[in-house]
Amino acid sequence: EVRAKCDQLLNAHMTIFKVIIRTLMLSLLSVRAFQSSSLRALRNISMMAAVKTEYPTEMTEDQRYLFDLNGYIVVKNVLTPEEIKKCHDAINKREDKMIERAETALRNAVKGTALYGTGPGRKDLGGVLEWGEDSRIFKSILAHPLLTPYFHGLLGKGYRMDHLPFVIAQDRGAEGFQLHGGTIDYALSS
Numbered sequence: 278e279v280r281a282k283c284d285q286l287l288n289a290h291m292t293i294f295k296v297i298i299r300t301l302m303l304s305l306l307s308v309r310a311f312q313s314s315s316l317r318a319l320r321n322i323s324m325m326a327a328v329k330t331e332y333p334t335e336m337t338e339d340q341r342y343l344f345d346l347n348g349y350i351v352v353k354n355v356l357t358p359e360e361i362k363k364c365h366d367a368i369n370k371r372e373d374k375m376i377e378r379a380e381t382a383l384r385n386a387v388k389g390t391a392l393y394g395t396g397p398g399r400k401d402l403g404g405v406l407e408w409g410e411d412s413r414i415f416k417s418i419l420a421h422p423l424l425t426p427y428f429h430g431l432l433g434k435g436y437r438m439d440h441l442p443f444v445i446a447q448d449r450g451a452e453g454f455q456l457h458g459g460t461i462d463y464a465l466s467s
Contacts, residue, residue: 332422336430344431355423360414367411368402368444375400375446386452396450403443415442 336344344350356364378384378398385399386392405415418424419438428436445454 330422333426335426340427341430344427350427352423352427355418355421356414360417363411363414367408367414368446370411371402371404371408372446375402375444378452384452385454392453394450394452397448399451399454400446400448401443402446403441405442405444407441 340350377400380398381388383398384393386394406412408415447454
């Protein structure tokens with residue numbers, strides 16, 4: 278039972294992390310203006326580290342291949358358990374502000390398809406970078422030394438956000454999520 282609860286907690290953490298990363302990656306575009314603030318953030322992070330850690334500076338060809346093949350890449354151990362708890366706490370504080378996409382027109386999935394789900398619509402929660410101290414952990418992801426090689430490799434050096442990231446929450450049975458534009462088969466059927 279403890280193992281099952283641990284697996285469930287790990288899956289919940291991974292889901293939130295994947296959503297945050299996917300949202301951030303969808304929100305970032307190439308621009309030089311953000312590069313200087315990224316470098317400042319990296320310097321601050323490295324100054325705070327007690328032990329000098331070497332981080333990768335570029336994606337490997339294998340990582341690029343896996344991203345191209347799957348549409349995502351899993352980067353393990355980016356956030357500590359304490360940092361993940363901070364993310365959860367910040368989101369849970371604002372759970373009552375989540376807006377459910379209940380209307381069919383606002384849902385991402387087509388009614389009658391497997392992605393439509395059997396329960397409520399997904400929930401959106403904006404303002405992630407406007408939560409004061411609670412935003413610090415989310416802001417750190419934007420220039421995290423383990424993630425910047427992926428941002429640079431996929432978006433180009435000098436990326437910026439074109440809109441603020443937000444939280445996507447799903448209850449059991451909620452609709453699935455398609456990335457912007459949908460899949461090729463979805464586009465062909467429209």
